Amino acid sequence: RNEEISSAELGVNFKKSKVIKAALNGYYTMWNNRPVTGSRSVGTENYYYNVPGMRALHRGVELEAEYNLDKMLSVEGVLSIGDWRWKSASTSYITDENGTTIGEPVQFDARNVKVGDAAQLQSSFALRFAPVKGLYLKPRITYFDNNYADFNPDALSGENGGKQSWRMPSYYTADISLGYSRDISNKFNLGARINLLNITENVFITDALNNEFGSTFDATSAGIS
Numbered sequence: 001r002n003e004e005i006s007s008a009e010l011g012v013n014f015k016k017s018k019v020i021k022a023a024l025n026g027y028y029t030m031w032n033n034r035p036v037t038g039s040r041s042v043g044t045e046n047y048y049y050n051v052p053g054m055r056a057l058h059r060g061v062e063l064e065a066e067y068n069l070d071k072m073l074s075v076e077g078v079l080s081i082g083d084w085r086w087k088s089a090s091t092s093y094i095t096d097e098n099g100t101t102i103g104e105p106v107q108f109d110a111r112n113v114k115v116g117d118a119a120q121l122q123s124s125f126a127l128r129f130a131p132v133k134g135l136y137l138k139p140r141i142t143y144f145d146n147n148y149a150d151f152n153p154d155a156l157s158g159e160n161g162g163k164q165s166w167r168m169p170s171y172y173t174a175d176i177s178l179g180y181s182r183d184i185s186n187k188f189n190l191g192a193r194i195n196l197l198n199i200t201e202n203v204f205i206t207d208a209l210n211n212e213f214g215s216t217f218d219a220t221s222a223g224i225s
Helices: none
Strands: 004-014 020-042 045-068 073-086 089-092 106-109 121-129 135-145 171-183 189-196
Touching: 045 089
Parallel strands: none
Antiparallel strands: 004 020, 020 045, 045 073, 073 121, 089 106, 121 135, 135 171, 171 189
């Protein structure tokens, strides 16, 4: 079945002042029939399956602001706070290529479990330096938090129903952008830009799957704390 999305947004922009500009936006989105994948070991075989009909609620607020200190220097900030949660419990059946049911049904409860693999808190701070017309230098620091592992439906059954996934460590990245543009005619503009991403070479986690190795996985012996 096709996905169904119902969404509402409300925002306000403040641009009357030459010194400060700001935009505030709120959103409320309900996803229906959102696909979810899982895996389960049956005997010596590992099977992957799809779960149809899942619902997820995405809601949050976003703020962008710019403050011009003078003609050459401005400060930019972004803040995004989200609350994304699954809203479904379901039963799934694993079948082989011939449609034969394999093993026991997967009964799981993902209600109020955080949607995974997306940082639900993001904030950034940047300085934009423009010494001459058309040329700018912008260093930026972006912070990521409230990022949860995606869930394996097989891990949310029985007493573990509705159990929250692993919350990944927060992290930040430091980036630098350098650009130049100029008008070459009334209709054409020529520009060039260079982006240096994660200049501090931070190591971080952006994607994970809860209970990916099953209940028999020994994290200690694998060197994971």
